[in-house]
Amino acid sequence: MHRDEIPTPALLLDRDRFERNLARMAAHVRNTGKALRPHAKTHRCPEIAHRQVAAGALGVACAKLGEAEVMARAGVRGLLITTEVVAPGGIRRLTRLTGEAADTMIVVDHPDNVRALASAAAEDGVTLNVLVDIHVGARRTGVEPGEPALALGRLVAEQRALRLRGLQGYAGQCAHVMGWAARRDASHKAMAPLMETRERFAGAGLPVEIVAGASTGTYDIDSELAGLTELQSGSYCVMDLDYRRVGGRAGAALTDFEMALTVVSTVVSVAADRAMVDAGLKAFSTDKPFPPEAVERPGVEYGFAGDEHGRLTIVDAARAPRLGERIEFFPPHCDPTFNLYDRVWVMRGTAVEAVWEIAARGRSD
Ligand SMILES: Cc1ncc(COP(=O)(O)O)c(C=O)c1O
Numbered sequence: 001m002h003r004d005e006i007p008t009p010a011l012l013l014d015r016d017r018f019e020r021n022l023a024r025m026a027a028h029v030r031n032t033g034k035a036l037r038p039h040a041k042t043h044r045c046p047e048i049a050h051r052q053v054a055a056g057a058l059g060v061a062c063a064k065l066g067e068a069e070v071m072a073r074a075g076v077r078g079l080l081i082t083t084e085v086v087a088p089g090g091i092r093r094l095t096r097l098t099g100e101a102a103d104t105m106i107v108v109d110h111p112d113n114v115r116a117l118a119s120a121a122a123e124d125g126v127t128l129n130v131l132v133d134i135h136v137g138a139r140r141t142g143v144e145p146g147e148p149a150l151a152l153g154r155l156v157a158e159q160r161a162l163r164l165r166g167l168q169g170y171a172g173q174c175a176h177v178m179g180w181a182a183r184r185d186a187s188h189k190a191m192a193p194l195m196e197t198r199e200r201f202a203g204a205g206l207p208v209e210i211v212a213g214a215s216t217g218t219y220d221i222d223s224e225l226a227g228l229t230e231l232q233s234g235s236y237c238v239m240d241l242d243y244r245r246v247g248g249r250a251g252a253a254l255t256d257f258e259m260a261l262t263v264v265s266t267v268v269s270v271a272a273d274r275a276m277v278d279a280g281l282k283a284f285s286t287d288k289p290f291p292p293e294a295v296e297r298p299g300v301e302y303g304f305a306g307d308e309h310g311r312l313t314i315v316d317a318a319r320a321p322r323l324g325e326r327i328e329f330f331p332p333h334c335d336p337t338f339n340l341y342d343r344v345w346v347m348r349g350t351a352v353e354a355v356w357e358i359a360a361r362g363r364s365d
Contacts, residue, residue, distance in 0.1 A: 001352040004326060008266045009279035011341040012328065013238065013356075015348050017260035018048075021237050022055040024257060025219070029056070029231060032223040037061050037080055037212065039234030042335050044360035045344065046074030048237065053078070061212075061232045065090055065097070066363030072101040074359065080105045080212065082168065082232065084133065084141055086113050088120075095124035102126070105210075107133035107168050109143040114155050114162070121161035130162050131210060134197055136169040137190045145169075145193035146200065153206045166210035167201065169194035170232070175215035176242060180249045187218045191225055198227040216257070217246050240334040242288055261344075262295055262328040263337070265310065267321045275300070275312040275321035279329070282307050285336035292329035302329060 003012070029036045038052050041063035049060045049071055059078015062068040068079045084107060085094050098104050098121070108114050108130055121128045132153050135142030143149050149167075156164040171190035177183035191213065201208045214222035214231040216239075222228055235243050238261035239254075248254040265279035281304055284292050291302045292310070299319025305311035312327075314320050321327065331337040338344070339361055346354040 003264070003347060003350045003352065006264060006345055006352065008264050008326065009277075009283040010264050011338065011344045011358075012262045012264055013344045013346050014258075014260045014262070015346050015353060017258040018237060019051075021239070021257045021260060022052060025233070025236050026056045028220065028223065034223050034228065035230035037078065037230050037232050038237065039063070039082070039232050040067060040071060040360070042234035042237060043338050043344075043358065044070070044363065045338070045356050045358045046071055046076055046360070047354075047356035049074070049076045052237065058230065059103070061234070062360075064364050065093055066365040067360040068104065069093065069097055070360035070363055072097055072104070077101055077103055079103070080107075080131070080168075080232070082107055082133075082170065084109055084113060086110075086116070088116070091116055091120045092124070094128065095120050095126050098126045098128055099124070103129065105129040105131055105165060107131045107141075108152065108156065109133045109135070109141050111152060111155055114152065114159065118159035118161050127161055127163050129165050130156050131166055131168045131212065132156065132164070134167055134169040134194050136171045136194050136213070137174075138170065138172040140170075140172065142169065145197040149197045150200050150204060150206075153201055154204070157206055164207050166208045166212070166229070167194060167198060168212045168232075170213055170215070171218070172215065175217040176246050177217070178245075179247045180221075183217055183246065184221045187221045188225075191222060191228070195225060195227045216243050217254070220249060220256070235334050238334050240337075241290065241293055241330050241332045259330050261331060261334050261337070263292065263331055264326055264328045267312075267323055267325045267327065270321060270323050273314060275314065276305065277302075277310045277312060277327060278308060280304055280306050280309045282340060283310070284329070284331050285333045285340070287336060288332035290332055292331055295328040295330055297327050300327070
């Protein structure tokens with residue numbers, strides 16, 4: 001099948017770029033002596049997860065239990081659920097999941113949750129692998145570093161049905177700090193309490209075999225931390241406009257990883273000053289303050305124009321779109337864009353090579 005036969009709007013993955021992204025991250029972790037457990041919240045696609053593992057990843061991180069269930073059933077192992085699971089029904093699902101995929105890990109930040117996990121795991125006859133989630137400034141989840149974290153770690157270690165493996169600290173507030181040097185300062189400051197807590201755990205004889213963190217924005221910053229054992233960057237595999245603009249070590253754009261994800265649309269209506277494409281609010285995430293960007297297609301600027309429509313403002317009359325023309329766009333933010341599609345069309349040049357199901361799409365439960 002040729003690209004021009006794909007029904008639009010559709011999500012496309014440039015396989016060559018995607019594979020180079022996986023290879024670059026694999027080389028980076030190899031060279032810096034770190035492990036990689038990439039975040040699958042980016043793509044929610046087991047086919048991608050399997051390829052990340054084949055490229056050397058230990059497994060994948062999942063934001064939600066639902067994502068982890070889909071990954072486990074697709075045969076992906078080495079799962080780390082990076083959000084606390086506290087509802088009784090969720091805890092039961094977690095013990096069931098651990099029955100199927102014994103090396104699954106969960107994070108905790110509260111003693112009540114530790115006790116609830118321990119008692120459900122004991123009843124269900126499984127051992128849950130646990131990381132203590134440390135608050136490193138994102139004001140999202142995590143126990144305070146230092147003494148409170150140590151007390152929680154001790155509590156986990158006392159539970160017969162829990163196995164303490166180490167720590168997680170995700171400084172999401174640093175991921176998109178503009179400019180590499182400023183981002184490095186911000187991340188090293190944010191992660192210092194995680195490193196200090198790691199020392200306390202080690203000093204107290206608590207396991208720190210895993211200390212996980214990092215985003216795509218800080219992949220080559222947090223890997224400088226001696227105490228960090230693994231990176232959980234996610235977006236690097238496909239990139240997006242938001243990450244490209246934060247800047248890299250080498251320059252004003254983050255170009256270490258290539259833009260591998262696009263949305264292809266069709267021009268369905270033309271007028272003197274505009275053209276409408278069939279890709280609107282349901283085709284791209286809308287959480288960023290800038291619009292999708294046409295790929296190698298100068299002369300037009302995209303604006304959201306409703307659920308099903310995007311309005312192209314014609315800024316170069318000589319390049320006015322034709323009715324039926326196909327135009328590809330880079331999405332502003334990859335994670336929520338993936339979540340809008342059932343499948344991603346895997347492209348080798350202009351040929352469709354495969355279609356991968358985004359099987360955990362919608363699994364935010
Ligand atoms: C806990 C956690 N780890 C890692 C990431 C890194 O993802 P990315 O590289 O896509 O920013 C995220 C993203 O939100 C996250 O929530």
